[in-house]
Amino acid sequence: MADLALSLAGGEPRPARAAVRKLARHLARILVVVLLGGFLGATLVRVAPGYGVDARELDSRLSAESLRAVRRAAAPREGLLPFYLHFCERLLHGDLGESRLLHMPVRQLVAERFPETAKSVGLGLALAWTAGLGLAAAAVMTCAGGVDLLAGLLASVLVCIPAAVLALLFVIMQAPERLAIGLILFPKVFQYARNLLADAAARPHVLAARARGAAGVRVFLRHILPGAAPQLLALGGVSVSMAFAAAIPVEALCDLPGIGQLAWQAAMGRDLALLVDLTMIVTLLTLLANSAADLAGLGRP
């Protein structure tokens, strides 16, 4: 990121131009993906069975005339494209609509629940990366295969357990539920990080540094880690997306009032507009995380 800031600030014209081009490409990609995703989301809402149906139609007290009036009022008046344009127009004005399930503006729901998810996702990512990268580094740097074997075994077992079961196990054991996200992400972070660091450690310049007698920590920090940094940063971006996905079962089953639980409630209550809004918000966040990780790796070898 510092490299990007330096190149954006002036200094050398070519890297700066390349950085701006890359930034523009990323923004354009995010815009295209969000517009496409919005269109798909609007399509899903518009064509889903039950769109334009009012629950009052099931009220047996209503007369035939009242039922006709209810149906007329609820009937979809616009086609797919006008519906999407209307959807985009509302989004541009910061209006995310209202939740049919919770009878509250989606914006307010997201504002209330997002801090909870941010806390869970942040803690989970911190745990997964500390344990995953730490054990991967230990596995690559130590000559004894014990660390590698044990950490590998732990990761292999955890990767075979569904995220929802891990969340349930945390509830059963009355353990801090937020840490479940960390445990769900740990195997992926460990396995990828271990392979990346092992690849970097086998490069000739690392072997040369070792042959010259450089100490283990120095070799790791000066030669191995920088070599694997771009891929590790990309993995960091991807892990944000995985953490948000893991937040659904964890928050739903551990009763944490965050975005994940809201998405699950919206799915169970078929509040499609709310669900699509949440998916769009999470997609935007993961795209931003991926782009930030990609741009942070800019200029690195």
Place this chain on the structure above:
Amino acid sequence: MKTMRAVALVFLAAVLAASIAANWIAPASYARQFRDQPDAAPSAQHLLGTDDLGRDRFSRLLYGTRISLLLAPAAALMSTVLAGAIGGAAGFAGGWIEVCVTAATDLFLSLPWLFLLITVRACLPLNVSPVVSVAITFVLLGCLGWAAAARVVCADVRSFRNSDFVLLARASGAGGARLLMRHLVPNLAPVLAAQFWISIPVFILTEANLGILGLGVAEPLPSWGSLLRELESFSAYSAQPWLFAPLLLLVLTVSSFQIVLHNEEVAG
């Protein structure tokens, strides 16, 4: 490593065989309720006890294994065929088709997998018959799981398109269909097979997640996901370790797939 692979393969074969033979092995139907024995502990009659409706857990585990273990490969096949068709067409055609497919793949990969699944699942009717819920769950997995594989296939076809043997074939007058069927598809087979095998454990775990969240296979049909829902009622005080039997089977099955895949990867 070879021994581990052999053990994993034997275990997978045994589980598959037991689930296929569920009609003969299971002591009762998955839906039969022994109303006088709800929540019974394991016994000679009910090897894993009964659930709160008096249904034999062992029978439900066998039938549930059949559904999860047979339909996950079906969904994996569907997603691999889709990935092959979409990625293959994009890589072969190039140009704007490849750009569009890449954008669509980016979109699918940017959406957190579980968010995408529950969004699309919620758009379909939730109150459906058990058989329809099975079809919806696995067709959904098949239809939404193609993106990562399509990207790999697209990259491979692109590299094949520019390779010497394809240029030679073109130079000797081979048309598009012949190039595709005689030169590209046979070379893609190992990639597609790898994507198929990789998808199976992923889909098994995803079905389990959906089932626990109540968005998977509907009752009374059992699947690993719906069987694992019983863990919600597990309490450390009333310790019933046999409730963990579906989890143990699932973990062992997915581990076996991982061992086989890892060995293939090392061998390849």
